[in-house]
Amino acid sequence: MATRKAAGQAKAPARQTGTPARPRRARDSLSRDIIVAAADRVVEREGLDRLTFQAIGEELGAHPTSIYRHFRDKEELLLALIDSLRHRSYSGGMxxxxxxxxxxxxxxxxxxxxxxxxxxxxxxxxxxxxxxxxxxxxxxxxxxxxxxxxxxxxxxxxxxxxxxxxxxxxxxxxxxxxxxxxxxxxxxxxxxxxxxxxxxxxxxxxxxxxxxxxxxxxxxxxxxxxxxxxxxxxxxxx
Structure with missing residues (x-):
């Protein structure tokens, strides 16, 4: 995992609207793991308050509605992300x-x-x-x-x-x-x-x-x- 934004630093500005759109992903190419990894990148780059299905969709080149096939809402996605981060921190440590x-x-x-x-x-x-x-x-x-x-x-x-x-x-x-x-x-x-x-x-x-x-x-x-x-x-x- 890339080094996370140093604690206390100002958050990076949101993605500019003029950024060229990425090619859309194939309809069935998403999974829970892929979405969680994208959410982690969004949080690391832009901060937790900018984590939305729209931002994740832009990160993945997918329509935000496609994320709802895997997570019913942002709260469920956050819990899955927390589980993923804990696994990385604790794996093999205890x-x-x-x-x-x-x-x-x-x-x-x-x-x-x-x-x-x-x-x-x-x-x-x-x-x-x-x-x-x-x-x-x-x-x-x-x-x-x-x-x-x-x-x-x-x-x-x-x-x-x-x-x-x-x-x-x-x-x-x-x-x-x-x-x-x-x-x-x-x-x-x-x-x-x-x-x-x-x-x-x-x-x-x-x-x-x-x-x-x-x-x-x-x-x-x-x-x-x-x-x-x-x-x-x-x-x-x-």
């Missing part, structure tokens, strides 16, 4: 080892990296898909090897997945904003923090410049460390 805790850490990074690779889909990726069963199977297996019983493994796997995805989606959504918006937000936070009244916010004044910025990667890594340390500490075999 392999159980003798270290159950390291497996959970590896899985967390795999999920986080996926969100950061496709930040424009941060909101849509909150929807549960069939591809999530493989991830859940992996989490439960790791916790079971750690000594957790049936109910504990089920609960911890669900909690772990939600916390990792929540943190990742927030970070991804921020990274999808134009870079100038991210920089302005960071600068505003820093300036507002310096103006705070130490009498009203004594603890923030105490940490001062040591408070990491919202985009500081150490925040994610530290949150993951704390989460996994807690899971390890509560493991029956600890």
């Amino acid at each position: 392999v159980a080892t003798d270290d159950w805790l390291a497996d959970l850490r590896s899985q967390a990074h795999l999920i986080h990296d996926h969100y950061m690779r496709y930040p424009e889909f941060a909101l849509q990726m909150a929807l549960r898909r069939p591809t999530d069963f493989g991830s859940m199977e992996y989490s439960i297996g790791a916790l079971r090897r750690g000594g957790y019983d049936r109910e504990q493994a089920a609960l911890y796997a669900r909690a772990l997945g939600q916390l990792i995805r929540s943190a990742s989606s927030i970070q991804a959504a921020l990274s999808a904003l134009p870079s100038e918006v991210q920089d302005a937000d960071e600068l505003t936070w820093q300036m507002d923090q310096r103006r705070l009244d130490p009498a009203e916010y004594p603890e923030i004044a105490w940490v001062g410049e040591a408070l990491p910025g919202i985009r500081d990667p150490r925040a994610w890594e530290t949150a993951l460390d704390l989460l996994l340390e807690s899971i390890e500490r509560h493991a029956p075999g600890a």
